[in-house]
Amino acid sequence: MMVTALLAEEVSALTNFLQYTFLGLQKGAVYATIALALVIIFRVSGILNFAQGEMATFSTFITWAIWGDGRVPIWAALALSLVVSFALGASIERLVIRPVSKKAAGNPLPIVIATIGLYLAFSALAPAIWGTDAKRFPTLFGEGSLSLAGASISYQTLGTLAVLAVVVGLLFVLFQKTKIGLAMRGVASNAESASLVGVSVGSVLMLGWALSSAMGCMAGALTANVGLNGALMIAPLIYAFAAATLGGFDSPAGAVVGGLIVGLVAEYSADYLAEVPFTTITFIGEQLRIFPAFLLILVVLLVRPQGLFGKPQVTRV
Numbered sequence: 001m002m003v004t005a006l007l008a009e010e011v012s013a014l015t016n017f018l019q020y021t022f023l024g025l026q027k028g029a030v031y032a033t034i035a036l037a038l039v040i041i042f043r044v045s046g047i048l049n050f051a052q053g054e055m056a057t058f059s060t061f062i063t064w065a066i067w068g069d070g071r072v073p074i075w076a077a078l079a080l081s082l083v084v085s086f087a088l089g090a091s092i093e094r095l096v097i098r099p100v101s102k103k104a105a106g107n108p109l110p111i112v113i114a115t116i117g118l119y120l121a122f123s124a125l126a127p128a129i130w131g132t133d134a135k136r137f138p139t140l141f142g143e144g145s146l147s148l149a150g151a152s153i154s155y156q157t158l159g160t161l162a163v164l165a166v167v168v169g170l171l172f173v174l175f176q177k178t179k180i181g182l183a184m185r186g187v188a189s190n191a192e193s194a195s196l197v198g199v200s201v202g203s204v205l206m207l208g209w210a211l212s213s214a215m216g217c218m219a220g221a222l223t224a225n226v227g228l229n230g231a232l233m234i235a236p237l238i239y240a241f242a243a244a245t246l247g248g249f250d251s252p253a254g255a256v257v258g259g260l261i262v263g264l265v266a267e268y269s270a271d272y273l274a275e276v277p278f279t280t281i282t283f284i285g286e287q288l289r290i291f292p293a294f295l296l297i298l299v300v301l302l303v304r305p306q307g308l309f310g311k312p313q314v315t316r317v
Contacts, residue, residue: 018151020267026157027239028263029164033219034233034240035247035255036167037212042249043188044208045097047111051118053237055092056216058122059085060224060232061130063217064137074138078221082214089213092118093206127230137224160222167215168256175252184208188250235290239266242293245300248310257309265292 034052041049049055063081067074096114104110141159145152175181186194187204195201216233224232243262247254269292300307 015150018149021264022151022153022157024264024267025260026154026160026263027236027266028243028260029160030219030222030236030259031239031243031262032164032256032259033167033215033222034236035243035259036171036252037215037219038240038244039247039249039252039255040171040208040212040215042244043252044184044205045101045111047108047115048241048249049209049212050112050115051122052212052216052240053233054119054122054126055085055089055213056220056237057230057232058126059088059213059217060137060220060228061126061135063221064135064224064228065130067138069136070138074140078140078218081221082217085217086210086214090206090210092213093209097209098202098205123230132230135228137221137228139225140221156222156225163218163222164256167218168252171252180204180207238290239263239293242297244307245297246307248307251307251309254307254309258307262293262296265296266290 034056037052037056038049041047041052059081062084063074063077066072066077066080068077096118097111100110100114139156141155143155145154146158147153173181175185183194183199184204184207186197186199187201191201194204219236220233223236239262240259243258244255245258246261247256247258304310
């Protein structure tokens with residue numbers, strides 16, 4: 001009887017571990033998508049876009065408005081919203097970021113302040129247009145699930161991971177197999193030298209903002225099934241910053257790995273460890289779920305500031 005009880009307890013522990021692993025991977029894939037958007041802008045312009053989360057929330061509201069409570073298929077609505085978001089990101093770079101950048105004369109602080117202004121603008125614009133009430137948003141991949149070793153892995157989790165894989169594949173093809181990607185890598189390496197060989201630096205920067213805006217739209221749609229409101233992407237953006245810090249702000253691969261790690265760490269620390277027998281790690285809980293992300297950022301900045309996959313900056317004395 002004792003052996004049977006121990007085996008049952010071990011099976012239950014494995015099931016719980018797998019369940020939280022699946023949840024962590026789903027959320028981590030969303031964090032990785034947002035982190036990729038942050039990394040793309042940072043690589044081409046050297047700045048952090050603090051408005052990324054609010055831009056993603058605004059794009060998700062656009063998707064919801066086009067969807068119209070089922071009048072338009074959700075994937076068709078998302079496709080249209082991706083196009084709108086792509087244009088929105090390009091417009092922001094052209095009308096806001098570029099003029100500020102020219103006036104800043106190499107000083108990144110005014111551009112960062114501009115992104116904070118964009119954050120405030122979008123956070124006020126969304127409720128002004130669509131109100132403050134939470135909106136119902138459909139699950140992109142349905143409500144079903146599969147069973148694995150007693151744990152349930154939802155179609156949404158599988159679909160979210162598949163979307164991340166497709167995004168990574170498309171970005172790999174873009175950066176490694178196309179002239180546009182070569183131009184983007186050239187601008188990221190040395191914008192002045194790239195311009196001297198005929199690369200339109202302005203067009204590359206605009207494309208970077210457009211791509212990041214579209215990826216934010218996708219991340220928002222993958223998140224909004226829990227309920228769409230103005231605070232949708234606040235916490236995911238913080239996790240995404242942690243992911244990009246962990247992986248390295250100049251490494252798309254690092255953003256993906258960092259996002260998955262952050263998603264798993266958040267789930268394990270906030271929920272799973274509280275259920276493991278013989279442990280007393282119960283102080284994190286739901287209220288402090290975001291604490292591990294802050295701790296991870298601090299540790300990485302102290303130990304390896306360039307991130308796990310980032311390249312250290314070399315300066316001549």
